[in-house]
Amino acid sequence: xxxxxxxxxxxxxxxxxxxxxxxxxxxxxxxxxxxxxxxxxxxxxxxxxxxxxxxxxxxxxxxxxxxxxxxxxxxxxxxxxxxxxxxxxxxxxxxxxxxxxxxxxxxxxxxxxxxxxxxxxxxxxxxxxxxxxxxxxxxxxxxxxxxxxxxxxxxxxxxxxxxxxxxxxxxxxxxxxxxxxxxxxxxxxxxxxxxxxxxxxxxxxxxxxxxxxxxxxxxxx
Amino acid sequence: xxxxxxxxxxxxxxxxxxxxxxxxxxxxxxxxxxxxxxxxxxxxxxxxxxxxxxxxxxxxxxxxxxxxxxxxxxxxxxxxxxxxxxxxxxxxxxxxxxxxxxxxxxxxxxxxxxxxxxxxxxxxxxxxxxxxxxxxxxxxxxxxxxxxxxxxxxxxxxxxxxxxxxxxxxxxxxxxxxxxxxxxxxxxxxxxxxxxxxxxxxxxxxxxxxxxxxxxxxxxxxxxxxxxxxxxxxxxxxxxxxxxxxxxxxxxxxxxxxxxxxxxxxxxxxxxxxxxxxxxxxxxxxxx
Numbered sequence: 001x002x003x004x005x006x007x008x009x010x011x012x013x014x015x016x017x018x019x020x021x022x023x024x025x026x027x028x029x030x031x032x033x034x035x036x037x038x039x040x041x042x043x044x045x046x047x048x049x050x051x052x053x054x055x056x057x058x059x060x061x062x063x064x065x066x067x068x069x070x071x072x073x074x075x076x077x078x079x080x081x082x083x084x085x086x087x088x089x090x091x092x093x094x095x096x097x098x099x100x101x102x103x104x105x106x107x108x109x110x111x112x113x114x115x116x117x118x119x120x121x122x123x124x125x126x127x128x129x130x131x132x133x134x135x136x137x138x139x140x141x142x143x144x145x146x147x148x149x150x151x152x153x154x155x156x157x158x159x160x161x162x163x164x165x166x167x168x169x170x171x172x173x174x175x176x177x178x179x180x181x182x183x184x185x186x187x188x189x190x191x192x193x194x195x196x197x198x199x200x201x202x203x204x205x206x207x208x209x210x211x212x213x214x215x216x217x218x219x220x221x
Numbered sequence: 222x223x224x225x226x227x228x229x230x231x232x233x234x235x236x237x238x239x240x241x242x243x244x245x246x247x248x249x250x251x252x253x254x255x256x257x258x259x260x261x262x263x264x265x266x267x268x269x270x271x272x273x274x275x276x277x278x279x280x281x282x283x284x285x286x287x288x289x290x291x292x293x294x295x296x297x298x299x300x301x302x303x304x305x306x307x308x309x310x311x312x313x314x315x316x317x318x319x320x321x322x323x324x325x326x327x328x329x330x331x332x333x334x335x336x337x338x339x340x341x342x343x344x345x346x347x348x349x350x351x352x353x354x355x356x357x358x359x360x361x362x363x364x365x366x367x368x369x370x371x372x373x374x375x376x377x378x379x380x381x382x383x384x385x386x387x388x389x390x391x392x393x394x395x396x397x398x399x400x401x402x403x404x405x406x407x408x409x410x411x412x413x414x415x416x417x418x419x420x421x422x423x424x425x426x427x428x429x430x431x432x433x434x435x436x437x438x439x440x441x442x443x444x445x446x447x448x449x450x451x452x453x454x455x456x457x458x459x460x461x462x463x464x465x466x467x468x469x470x471x472x473x474x475x476x477x478x479x480x481x482x483x484x485x486x487x488x489x490x491x492x493x494x495x496x497x498x499x500x501x502x503x504x505x506x507x508x509x
Contacts, residue, residue: 051395073401089260090446091392099389102400126447142396 001027001062001074001149001181003048008057010040010047017043019206020057023198027149030182030195035202041185042080044202045154048183049077073102076143076151078136080158087128093138094123102146113141117171133164140171150181158187169193227469237472239366240358243425244464244482246373247434251426252442252456253380254418255435257411259443260391264436266311269326270419271428272333273307274300278353278423279340286345295364301420307333308412356427356479359471365424372421379414387411388449427479434479437486438463441493459489 003025010018017040025031035041046052048059050066059066091099097110114120117137122130127138136156143151153172157165173195176182184194191199199216201209211219231237258266277299284291307329314325341350352360361369380387390397390407397404419431426434438460439452446452467482474481 049398070401072398075399077396077399079395088443089392089449090443090452091449092447095449096392099385099392100396100400124448143399146399148399 002060003150003181004058004060004063005048006058006060008044008047008054008059010043010052010055012043016206018047021208022057023200023210025181025183025198028176028179028181029197030176031184031198031200032191032194032196033183033185033200033202035187036204037187039202039204040206041202042154045152045183045185049075049152073146074149076146076148078139078143078151078153078156080154090126090128092124093119093127093130096127096138097142097145100142100145110141110145113144114138116174117141118167133160133167136160136164136168137171140168144175148180150183151175153182153184155185155187166193224469227472230472236359236361239361239363240425240468240478243361243366243369244358244468245461246369247422247425248461248464249457250369250373250376250418251422251434252438252453252460253376254415255439256442256449256453256456257387257391258415258435259439260388263322263326265323265326265330265432266415267419267432267435268429269311269330269333270304270307270416271423271431272330272337273310274304274416274420274423275337275353275428276307276333276340277301277303277420279337279344282344282349283340286343297365297368297420297424300423301417303333304416304420305413308416309409312408312412351477352427353423354427354429355477356423356425356430356482358425358468358478358482361425365421368421369425372417376414376418379410383407425478426482427477430479430483433483433486434460434463437483437490441486441490444490444493444497459486459493463489 003023005021005023008018008021009016021044023031033041033044043052047054048066050069050072054066061069061071093114094107094110097113098107101110111120111123114123117140119134119137119141122134122138127135130138140153140156143153151172157168160168170193172182172184173193176195182196184196197213199209199211199213201211231241254267258264278296280303281296281299310329310332311325314328315322318324351357386397386400386402386407389400390402390404390411394404397407422431422434438456441459442452442454442456445455463482463485466485467478470476470481470485471478
């Protein structure tokens with residue numbers, strides 16, 4: 001799926017967070033969005049997912065305006081701190097994935113994803129007893145379950161340790177190699193383990209730089 | 222002996238049998254809706270809707286006093302109508318106070334209580350207020366029983382068709398979007414369903430105790446459950462036990478049924494909490 005952003009601006013009240021941002025991604029690209037806290041990374045993702053109404057500018061998915069777009073099942077999303085999730089009610093990993101599967105996605109598929117992510121043994125565990133790393137992978141499995149074309153990950157490694165972070169980026173690289181478009185937001189993770197194709201650097205003074213990997217590497221040389 | 226005579230009376234009198242059937246259905250319906258309400262962290266919502274259903278009941282009594290007899294026998298109609306209005310008002314206020322959603326319930330419960338008090342004060346025959354406040358399952362008539370059966374059937378159908386989506390939205394509204402669910406549309410359907418359930422439970426549970434019948438069995442189930450399914454089954458078992466023994470207490474001691482059922486619910490929750498604490502402590506000692 002093509003993503004085109006033209007002159008996007010967004011403000012919370014009078015506070016402008018994004019100003020005239022434009023970028024274009026082709027199907028299968030892997031975009032890393034970098035920037036300090038408050039540079040507008042999460043705001044941009046919320047605009048892309050339709051949670052923040054586009055103030056001015058335009059967003060297109062496969063040339064379709066976001067305001068008329070309703071094919072959200074093509075998206076997989078892992079939010080920053082899973083803050084929207086209810087942690088206290090008993091629910092097993094398998095039940096949790098079942099709840100968020102579209103029709104026709106059976107248990108064998110759920111088990112396959114858990115196996116791929118290395119957490120098959122926790123399939124019948126209560127989700128509230130999992131470690132940060134395990135929970136992280138369950139949320140990725142959920143985002144992957146319905147065969148999304150785009151996977152959006154908002155600071156996915158914020159609550160996991162170094163080893164799990166490396167493992168996590170390996171998993172994302174594998175998903176990217178299967179043709180899934182990746183948009184990954186990171187605060188300060190090293191780019192070494194990522195097979196990214198583009199970088200968007202966002203700054204607190206509302207400027208930004210959107211560059212291809214080749215260009216970034218050339219500049220570093 | 223007392224218990225045996227209760228059993229004999231249960232099947233000897235039609236009103237007892239009606240109360241039992243209504244109780245058994247509510248015993249499943251209350252924790253079913255209660256599970257969703259707890260997951261959505263809206264435990265006070267049934268209370269709020271109950272207060273708005275009470276507006277309908279009081280309006281019905283007022284209309285009867287004024288000589289309008291259309292709602293004289295069955296205040297349930299207006300009860301459901303106002304409860305649905307209350308539910309939609311909560312949804313409306315929830316959207317304008319996104320980060321302080323509980324404010325919506327305070328606004329609606331206040332309005333509901335104020336309007337009920339005004340209507341009751343102007344109505345002449347207010348003898349049944351007590352029933353609506355604390356519940357009287359033993360006086361449930363055929364009309365009410367049918368309303369409970371039809372509501373239960375509709376809720377069951379909704380859960381069979383959309384149970385997965387209802388739970389998905391309840392756990393995490395953000396991610397429900399990626400299942401192709403229109404969350405706003407869904408919230409409204411759920412609110413209407415909840416409003417109708419609260420209204421039909423009003424006579425048996427009482428406006429002050431509806432919330433407890435929905436939430437407390439689920440709270441006890443959460444202490445023992447290891448999965449969503451097991452938590453629900455445990456909650457239903459506790460709920461049915463409370464209904465049955467509550468019915469017995471209400472009949473034997475001539476106390477309001479809602480109060481009797483909720484007292485047993487609380488007793489079960491207490492026992493479950495203490496036993497669980499002891500078991501956990503023992504396991505910790507063994508591990509040492």
